[in-house]
Amino acid sequence: MANRLIHASALLWALLSLAPRPAHAESWLSDRMDVFGKVSVESRIFPESGIHPGQRSHASGLSLETTAYIEGDGSGSFTITPFLRFDAGDPERTHADLREAYFLTYGDAGDGEWxxxxxxDRVFWGVAEARSLVDIINQTDLVEHPNAKSKLGQPMAHFTLSGGWGALELFGLTGHRKRTFPGEHGRFRGRPVVDxxxxxxxxxxxxxxxxxAGRYSNSFGPLDIGLSVFExxxxxxxxxxxxxxxxxxxVVLAPHYEQIRQYGLDAQITTGPVLLKLxxxxxxxxxxxxxxxxxxTASILGGEYIINGPWDTNSDLSLFAEWLRDNRGRNATDALANSVFLGARLGLNDEHGTDFFLGVLDSREADSRVFNAEFNRRLSDSLSLHVESIAHIGxxxxxxxxxxxxDSFIGISLEYNF
Structure with a gap:
């Protein structure tokens, strides 16, 4: 029910944004509303035929994400961000979502703020590159990308109190979102299909x-730390x-969502070019x-080393190394939960914002690994290019x-920002 309501709301907002508005409303909104977003056209090519019947070797589609920010009277504002995805290869990947639709108000609280x-809304917690163990507020929009970093919007009440002592965040969440899964014709799926x-x-x-849920965060010199709990x-x-x-x-697979309690810790120590992460x-x-x-218990321990101006250039080179551990071993629900991650990101710092990324996630319990390569470049002030390749080895x-x-693939997308 919650998913259907949010999908319908996202579609309704998209239609309303295209409808003409009265002149007086247009004048009022122009003074108080800022609208921006992006349209992306995407294509993926899978060199190998799928392991399951009916899986396609080519997928194409487009997505639209637009944000309207409306400034209210006094200390308040409203933000709404609908997301629409159309995919020609997998009907289950075609979906709509409200990433954000929240009212924000704030004020002073003694020497701090509330x-x-x-x-x-969407809330992100975490410092690691390969995975985000502590990030639990939002549901994963898995059909968007197999890296599981895209998130669905979550209905919530989110209160923050901050001051010189740090920041305390309290959450009340309802309207649970079901994780999205590929359909019969989609890639990156298991067997049987999830219904x-x-x-x-x-x-x-x-x-x-x-x-x-709750989270306390603070900085102590070079240390940034967050302590969280979710029930x-x-x-x-x-x-x-x-x-x-x-x-x-x-035969299909039926998802079952259990009641859990999770305690989380995320920490980062920054000392010059070295970032230590946990x-x-x-x-x-x-x-x-x-x-x-x-x-x-699961953990990610690693670091990032930043080299400014390598090879006498204006570039920045970041090197990553992380160790992933889950004490369930082969019984972990993530097949790569016990792995070593190595990666490098090169930013050219040119006028086109060109950057490259190479990474590998190597399982310590099986002869399997995932290679990832990415290239990003702005073609103009509004148009950008993204090329990506993911290879499943072993x-x-x-x-x-x-x-x-x-399901190794090469993907290319053009993104127009407005």
Missing amino acids: ELRLGI NSRATYESADEEWHVDL GTSREPAFAPVFVDQAPPL EAIRRTGGQNRMMQEEDY FETDETVRDTSR
């Missing part, structure tokens, strides 16, 4: 369960096979890959990731 956001219409919840309140409906589902009564018989969580209440309840010998062993 801020309140009511509505739909979101059959999702179940441990809580009797289902998606309307009220989740609670409520997990963003990561377990799966149960369901037999569909039809001819021929069909993310760690302790989670109770969830199931492992074998569908057995198991409490666990996946065919690892049963936990074999279903995506042929």
Whole structure:
């Protein structure tokens, strides 16, 4: 229900933004509203045929994300960001979402400040490059990209109190969002197909369960630290096979969202060109890959080294190294939860904002790894180019990731900003 309401709202806003407005409304809005966004045209080519029947070797589509910021009277504002995606290869990837739709108000609190956001918003926690273990407020929009970094908007009340002592954030969350999954013709999927219409919840309140979260953050010299806690409906589902009564018989996977508690720590120490990073969580209440309840601890420990002006140029080169650990071992729900990540990002600092990225995530428990290469460049003030390649190596010998062993791809997208 929550997903359908948000999808409908995103479509309605997109239609209203195209409708003509009365002259007096146009004048009022022009003084108080700022509208900006981006349109992206994307194409992906998969060199190998899919491991599952019906999977396509080429996917193309477009996306639209626009933000309207409306300044209110006094200390208040309203922000709305609808997102629309059309994909010609996988109907499940075609979707709409409200990334943001919240009212913001703020004021003074003694020597500090307070801020309140009511509505739909996105919140990010984390410092690591390869994964974001502590980032739990928003649901993953998995059909957008296999790196799981795109997030769905989450209904919330978000209160922040800040001062010289740090910042305290408190969250009340409801309207749980179901994770998006590729459909029968999509890539990056397992077997059987996930059927979101059959999702179940441990809580009797289902998606309307009220989740609670909090985070304290502060800086102590070179150290930036965040301590967080979350209690409520997990963003990561377990799966149960369901037999569909039809001819021929069909088996699908039904997501099941459990009640969990997660404690998180994220920290970064900055000393000149060296950044030391740590993310760690302790989670109770969830199931492992074998569908057995198991409490666990996971962490990412690593660093970043920044070289300014390498090879006597104006460029910046960042080198990354991270160690990922999950004490569930092969029973972890993320097949690459126990891995080593190495990467490098080169920014040319030219007028076109050109940058390159190379990275590899190498499993320490299986002979499988993921290579990632990216290239970004502005073609004009409004138009930019993004080229990406992801290669799955050794996946065919690892049963936990074999279903995506042929899903290496080359992608290209053109993005117009307005």
